[in-house]
Amino acid sequence: MSTTHHTTWQLGDRTVNRLGYGAMQLAGPGVFGPPKDPEAARAVLRAAVEGGVDHIDTSDFYGPHITNRLIREALHPYPANLSIVTKIGARRDAGGNWLPAFSKEELTAAVHDNLRNLGLDSLDVVNLRAMFDVHGPAEGSLEAPLAVLAGLREQGLVRHIGLSNVTAAQVQEARRMVPIACVQNQYNLVHRGDDALIDALAAEGIAYVPFFPLGGFSPLQSDTLSAVAARLDTTPMAVAIAWLLQRSPNILVIPGTSSVTHLRQNLAAAALVLPADAVAELDRIAAMS
Ligand SMILES: NC(=O)c1ccc[n+]([C@@H]2O[C@H](COP(=O)([O-])OP(=O)(O)OC[C@H]3O[C@@H](n4cnc5c(N)ncnc54)[C@H](OP(=O)(O)O)[C@@H]3O)[C@@H](O)[C@H]2O)c1
Numbered sequence: 001m002s003t004t005h006h007t008t009w010q011l012g013d014r015t016v017n018r019l020g021y022g023a024m025q026l027a028g029p030g031v032f033g034p035p036k037d038p039e040a041a042r043a044v045l046r047a048a049v050e051g052g053v054d055h056i057d058t059s060d061f062y063g064p065h066i067t068n069r070l071i072r073e074a075l076h077p078y079p080a081n082l083s084i085v086t087k088i089g090a091r092r093d094a095g096g097n098w099l100p101a102f103s104k105e106e107l108t109a110a111v112h113d114n115l116r117n118l119g120l121d122s123l124d125v126v127n128l129r130a131m132f133d134v135h136g137p138a139e140g141s142l143e144a145p146l147a148v149l150a151g152l153r154e155q156g157l158v159r160h161i162g163l164s165n166v167t168a169a170q171v172q173e174a175r176r177m178v179p180i181a182c183v184q185n186q187y188n189l190v191h192r193g194d195d196a197l198i199d200a201l202a203a204e205g206i207a208y209v210p211f212f213p214l215g216g217f218s219p220l221q222s223d224t225l226s227a228v229a230a231r232l233d234t235t236p237m238a239v240a241i242a243w244l245l246q247r248s249p250n251i252l253v254i255p256g257t258s259s260v261t262h263l264r265q266n267l268a269a270a271a272l273v274l275p276a277d278a279v280a281e282l283d284r285i286a287a288m289s
Contacts, residue, residue, distance in 0.1 A: 006249040007270065011055060011207050012125055012160035012181040014083055018245055019270045020055030021048040021263070022211070022254035023067040031062050032096035035070075035258065042074035047260045049075060049082065051267045057184075057209065057254040059087045059129075060113045061098070068117035076119045085182070085209075086114045087164055089129035089145065100131035107148045111157050125181050126152075127162040130170065137167045137185060142174055150178045164211070168197050182207040182252070189243045190220055192286040202250040209252045214240050224285050228278045234269075237262070241269035243282050 008015045026041040028034050035041045048056065058067045071084065078084070088110035091101035101110065114123055128149055132138035142163070152158050160181035163174055174180050183201060187194045187210035198208045214220055214237050221236075229236045237255070244253045255266045274282070 005245050005273075009207055009250055009252060010205060011083055011085075011252065014054075014081070014124075016055040016083055016252065017052055017270075018249075018252050019053070019241070019267060020057065020209075020252055020254045021045075021053045022213075022256035023056055023058040023071060024062050025256040025258045026070055027063045027066045030096050032092065033063065034066050038070060038073075040260075041070050041258065044258060044260055044263055045071060045074035047263055048267075049079060051264065053267070054079070054081045055083045055085065055252060055254070057085050057211075058118075059090075060110060060117055061087075061090050061092055064092050065113070065117050068114060072117065072119045078120075083124045084118060084120070085125040085127060085162065086118070086123055087127035087129045087162075087184070088114070088149075089164075090131055090134075098131075098134050102131065102145045104148045107145055108152065111149075111152050115157065122156055123158050125160040125162050126158045127164040127182070127184055128174075129164040130166050133165075137165055137170070139167055139169060142166070142170050143177065146174055146177050153178070162207075162209075168200070171197065171201075180206060182209050184209040184211055186210065186212050186216075187244075188213050188215055188220060189225070189240055189282050190215065190222065190286055190289055198248050198251065202248050206250060207252050208248070208250050209254055210244060211254070213244055213253050214255050222285050224281055228274075228281055232272070232274070232278065234272060235265060238265060238269035238272055239274065239278075239282070241266055242272040242274050243279065245270065246274055246279060 132140040162182035164184040225236045
């Protein structure tokens with residue numbers, strides 16, 4: 001795997017750079033409430049687009065409503081090539097807890113909230129975030145909520161539908177009902193439960209967008225990762241991003257950061273090519289954990 005990787009992949013009806021940006025870290029602590037410095041958050045978004053990002057992942061349940069409003073304030077009117085991917089299916093209570101919001105009324109209101117907060121007439125991609133288990137995929141039919149989302153798509157309020165926190169069976173069920181543009185589950189070089197799903201989606205041309213690509217709230221830590229990074233004269237986070245880019249051409253990476261410095265480091269990782277021996281070493285981390 002020492003050749004350079006594909007730099008773009010299909011997301012709905014657009015071709016996007018494989019390195020995008022995840023906006024969740026721009027909300028306040030616990031993804032609840034506003035950030036300490038909203039102007040710094042807007043600066044990260046502007047730097048992302050200036051750095052070539054054409055795919056931003058967000059949701060109205062970040063804040064709630066905070067990251068979407070920051071995106072609109074920083075970037076509206078949006079560049080024509082920018083895909084903003086949002087997600088629905090959850091809500092926050094007054095204490096910040098994450099609860100399912102799967103009724104027709106809740107899903108419809110969520111699409112309208114996203115349209116208003118992002119300042120759009122139509123959402124590029126809406127992921128249905130399954131909530132049978134908030135922490136990870138769990139079986140359960142998505143037929144009823146997907147039918148609602150498909151109806152909103154027919155009305156022109158949503159251009160493409162994706163799925164998040166789902167099992168392979170749920171992806172199959174969904175694909176029998178509507179075209180699926182992308183799947184967003186937890187995956188990174190340590191957390192590889194979706195290896196088979198990623199390969200199956202790649203064969204169908206469907207984007208796979210790992211969440212927590214750098215490990216999430218506690219970024220990945222491993223002696224092997226640090227050793228590989230030191231040997232290649234780069235950082236562990238850059239290696240984690242490069243590993244995802246090399247893992248499969250349908251993986252779109254959306255590292256989250258609240259820092260312009262980290263954002264620039266993450267974007268620079270697109271140019272990092274991991275030699276085969278480094279990939280083999282990194283592959284052993286998941287096998288051993
Ligand atoms: N569908 C879902 O259920 C779901 C769940 C979680 C997340 N997501 C989406 O996935 C996106 C990515 O996940 P994430 O943001 O939670 O986690 P992540 O990208 O795995 O990691 C973010 C963490 O890494 C740190 N970081 C980023 N770049 C760094 C760098 N160059 N050097 C050192 N530290 C760095 C960030 O801190 P700093 O702010 O200090 O850089 C933050 O603590 C989110 O933004 C969100 O859009 C979706």
